[in-house]
Amino acid sequence: MSNPTPKQILFEQLARIAAALGSAARLDLLEILAQGERSVDQLASLTGHSVANTSQHLQKLRQAGLTLGRKEGQYVFYRLAGDEVLRMLAALRQTGETHVAEIDRLVHDYFSSRDQMEPVAAADLLDRARKGLVTVLDVRPAEEFEAGHVPGAVNIPIEQLGKRLGELPKRKEVVAYCRGPYCLMSYEAVELLRRKGHKARRLENGLPEWRLAGLPVELG
Amino acid sequence: MSNPTPKQILFEQLARIAAALGSAARLDLLEILAQGERSVDQLASLTGHSVANTSQHLQKLRQAGLTLGRKEGQYVFYRLAGDEVLRMLAALRQTGETHVAEIDRLVHDYFSSRDQMEPVAAADLLDRARKGLVTVLDVRPAEEFEAGHVPGAVNIPIEQLGKRLGELPKRKEVVAYCRGPYCLMSYEAVELLRRKGHKARRLENGLPEWRLAGLPVELG
DNA sequence: TTAATATTCAATTAATCACTTGAATGATAG
DNA sequence: CTATCATTCAAGTGATTAATTGAATATTAA
Structure with missing residues (x-):
């Protein structure tokens, strides 16, 4: 008896989406x-989990509508389903x-406070980069740089920076x-650069947030 | 050995928040x-769950930082922690x-398509209400009306509307x-009103979205 | 104090989840 | 065709979850 109401079904579906976000391993993948x-293989090695486990997480993300898979030859390449997913992740961080309190503390201790000098806002950077006043440095892996980067940026993956x-x-x-506000690579880069006598600062966010803000992205 | 990195701890915390959203019962409460x-008691009877069960869901929401509790006498009143929570819920719906596809279908079948005439946008309504061109009808329970409503709105809870x-x-x-985009009460109200010869339409969203858009809210 | 009420806690059950392991599918290269 | 590689599937284990029930706590009313 008493069938679920449409609202109950809807909430059930929305809960499935939220539940898919409810795992640190999957937030890492996202x-x-x-x-x-990225292929399953690449994702497994980047996150340090087994391929089978990664595949299962990816399927959970796909069932929730957060990612899409594309098969090319023997590889399956996963990607985000759309910008709504980025916006939801931003809302999650904001919340x-x-x-x-624990998150606020962590962000302060390990992130904000490591960056003594005020991080650069996206809009400011674009302007100053175009005038040739700053060097924009992308420290992500080469594949990620090629998939899109700040116009004019130089790519030196963090482990090669030294x-x-x-x-x-x-x-x-x-x-x-x-990669984003909770990615440590740019912090490490700034610390290394300052030790070596460079004047260096961090961009306040990563490339996804840059793109989401409607700022121009360069490919290849 | 190998302690979790700050990023891992952060993702773990964010996952806890998302997991708290990952239950239809809790989305209902939110x-x-x-x-x-609302008190635990009220929430239990509004959702149709037991008090103990509701209390446990509320604690999970509170531990995730999504709600706050205030004790007054023998009652504990819970409320949303802040507007970030509403924004995250909006992002979840949008995603x-x-x-x-299932959500899109449900929204179309049970919601959009029931409302033949285009729903009214919030900004338009405020203008026309001030000019006295429309009657704004709030069909939520009296307590919710008193906690905030569209200026000049009339409150007739849906079960008394007939x-x-x-x-x-x-x-x-x-x-x-x-209450919001997935709340059926305003659909029922519009259907009833039209059957009785009124010209009636729905506001596109509920009061929380109205307030979040920065539009004025009247109390008491 | 005693009784009544609101909320939380503790113990239980069935279901679901994360991860592992090993096998099954499916595409490519020799 | 056979071997190889990427991915998925299936089964199993230990941990976590939603919900129920009954007891414990805390506040108010008599």
Whole structure:
């Protein structure tokens, strides 16, 4: 008797979406997928989980409508379903930073406070980069850079930065960015650059947020 | 060995928030709490669950930072932690409607298509209500009306609407609203009003979305 | 104090989840 | 065709979850 009402069914469906976000492993996958599409194999090695486990997480994300899969040869490439997913993740971060003391503390201790100098806002950066006043540095892996980056940015993946410092002009300020607000790579980059005598700051967010803000993205 | 990185801890925390949203019962509670604060008792009877079960859901929401509790006498009143929560719920709905075929279908079949005439946009309503061109009808329970409503709105809870039709001027168009986009009460109201010869339409959203849009809210 | 009421806690059950392991599918290369 | 590789499926384990029931706590009313 008493069938579920349409509203109950709807809430059940929405709950499935939220539940798919309710796992640190899947949030990790989504952060990577926000940079561009990736095969199951790549995702497994980037997150450090087994391929089978990664595949199952990806299926849960796909069933929730958060990702899409594309089969090419023997590879399956997953990507985010759309910008709504990025917006939902941003809303989730915002809620956490505002209402969960533990998150606020973590963000302050490990992120905000490491970046002594004020991070650069996206709109400011574009302007100054076009005038040639700063070097924009993308420290993500090459695949992610190729899938889209800040126009004019230089790509030096974080683990190569130490050896390739010579490629950066010493006089100009460097603005580094990576995957997003909770990605540590740009923090590490700024610390390394400052130790070596560069003037360096972080972009306040990563490329997905840049793109979502409607700012121009360069490919390849 | 290998301690979790700050990012992992952060994602774990964010996942806890998302997991708290990952239950239809809790989404139901949040929709009610979006209208204003409520005691455990009231929430239990409004959702049709046991008090103990409701209390446990509320604690999960509170631990995730989504709700706050206030003790007054022997009652504990819960409320939403802030507008970020509403924004996250809006992002969740948006994601679902865009990327989950089942949700899109349900919304079309049970919601959009029942409302033949185009729903009224919030900004339009405020203008026309001030000019006295429409009667704004709030069909939510009295407590929710008192906690905040569209300025000048008349409150007739949906279950009393049949008997109290006389209170509405027959010539003016009626615009009805309730808790939110997935709340059926305003649909029922519009159907009833039209059967009785009124010109009636729905407001596109409920009061929480109205308030979130920065539109004025009247109390008491 | 005693009784009544609102809420939370504790214990239980059935269901679901994350992860592992090993096998099954499906596409490509030799 | 056979071997190889990427991915998915299926089964199993330990942990977590939603809901129920009954007891415990805390506030108010008599």
